[in-house]
Amino acid sequence: MPEPEVDLPEVAAVARDLIRFDTTNFGGGDARGEREAAEYVGAYLESLGLAPEYYEPIPRRTNVMARVPGRDRDKPALVLHGHLDVVPAIADDWSVDPFGGVVRDGMLWGRGAVDMKNMNAMILTSVADLLRAGEQPERDLVLAFFADEENGGVEGSALVVKDRPEWFAGATEAISEVGGYSVTIGDRRAYLLQVGEKALLWIRLVARGRAAHGSSLHRDNAVTKLAEAVLALGRAEWPVSLTATTREMTERLAELTGLDPADPDAVALASGPAAGFLRSSLRTTTNPTGLTAGYKHNVIPDRAEALIDVRVLPGTEEAALADIRRIVGDDVEIEMVLRDIGLEVPFAGSLVESMTAALGRHDPGAPVIPYLLGGGTDNKALAGLGIIGYGFAPLRLPADMDFTGMFHGVDERVPIEALVFGQRVLADLIRSY
Structure with missing residues (x-):
């Protein structure tokens, strides 16, 4: 049985709220719920004193962006981005309502818990940590949340990059999903940092x-x-x-x-x-x-x-x-x-060093290993603007958890402790980089 509604860490509460928006993308322009999810994100950004902008090139296929001014505006901006849509979930195959945002066994369950409403929540709440404390990130942050990633971004990031390139003015690097998570090899924990994607x-x-x-x-x-x-x-x-x-x-x-x-x-x-x-x-x-x-x-x-x-x-x-x-x-x-396109960038440079250092401060001694993602992300679209993208949604996971099997799988879920860890690492990164 689902646990009763309890007080959750903010990052888990935001992820739960996002899961409860059914943003299923069936492909071929058949999608739902993206506008409502984007409006939720926009309202959250407004509560932080930011000025979100929306772009809806196709009715109800909504994208939202906000820029956070940094301490040093001469430094190139960093894009933190996520997608709001999810793949379909056949409810009869699940042990919980896939859009219920159920909390059970210390985990948040639902479609998008892994791909990628967890990272969306981590982005929002890590920025909230800074701004509520009266701080600024080191450099400008561009926070972007796209529609249609699960159909290749054709009606989402591809159109945003084409029609709203000014959203990303001054940005040279980006971070998003499917990297930064832990794997356990023998009795040793390591983290996989995504530095490329297959075509x-x-x-x-x-x-x-x-x-x-x-x-x-x-x-x-x-x-x-x-x-x-x-x-x-x-x-x-x-x-x-x-x-x-x-x-x-x-x-x-x-x-x-x-x-x-x-x-x-x-x-x-x-x-x-x-x-x-x-x-x-x-x-x-x-x-x-x-x-x-x-x-x-x-x-x-x-x-x-x-x-x-x-x-x-x-x-x-x-x-x-x-x-x-x-x-x-x-x-x-x-x-x-x-x-x-496919993408591949060196496992080197100041952003890679900063991501590695941030993980090291929160999980000392755990090695960080580069890998190539078999799937794809909206980093492909941003590459058209010359923006170099990485996968860095940091999560410290139980050794026996089949995390990668959760992507597009049944009973998708993420440990609440992992969300809290990821939010702290991400907040650390944007403070220091």
Whole structure:
């Protein structure tokens, strides 16, 4: 049973409030709740004495931004950004209401608890800590909260960057989701700092055949052609190929595990629950995610389609598409639904040093390791403005928690203590950097 409503640390209360806005993004422009969530964020920013600006290029697809003046306005601004939408949640599969903001077993449950209303709350409350104390951040902060990230940002960050570039004037770096969280390797805790993202290729496979009666002897069946292509692509064994980031990640993890860095897969597997994320960063992935065919049980359709989520290492897009073409064969067409860039930046520089130092002050002795995200974030859109993005949503997590498995999963949840830790680390960072 859910625990009764209790007093929560502010960061957890704000995350709970955001979860209670159903901001489901079904893709293709079918979304809900983003305006209401943006208005909540805007009201919170106003309560801190800030002046939020809204941009709604498409009705109800609302983005909101506020700038926090820094002590040294000659320094480049830092962007802290998040997205307000979430992927769908099938309530019958969950043990709690996915939009109830339930508190149970010391955790906050709900869609967005991990991806990424937790980080949105950490951004808001870390800034609140400073401003309520009469302090300023070291440099200007641009706080941005986008719509539509879960559909590649097509109707969110991409349009904001195109139509409102002045929001980010003077900014050179950004931090957002999917980095800064802890993993436990043996009896040692370490933190993964995201310094890159794989490129995104969302493709549609289309097989064509000849319509016929379902009882006929028929060799020109679109469903059969598609099924063969989907099976081949879904079971493809893509080889390990290291980038500068994944090579350094492997070497640092190998130091902790005692394993041979010449076997990156084995090293990644030793990272425990995070292994699925880390292994995906070592290679191309091609995952079937949707099927469409037919309209009646006794009619063989003349067309069948499949959606494939393809993620490739930065710079390997054309080679991967050529391999996919070879795997699916000439009888199946490939349509590009959405394509976006990959990112990779050095694990070095003053911001990386400051993020590492902030973690070190709150969890002394824990190493920080760079990694490449298999998915993507709105940092891709900001890169079009020359802004370098990192994943830094700091969370100190229980050793046995499958945190990465919570992304787009069932019963998504985050420890309240981890939210408090993250808010403190983030507030420390923006005070000092």
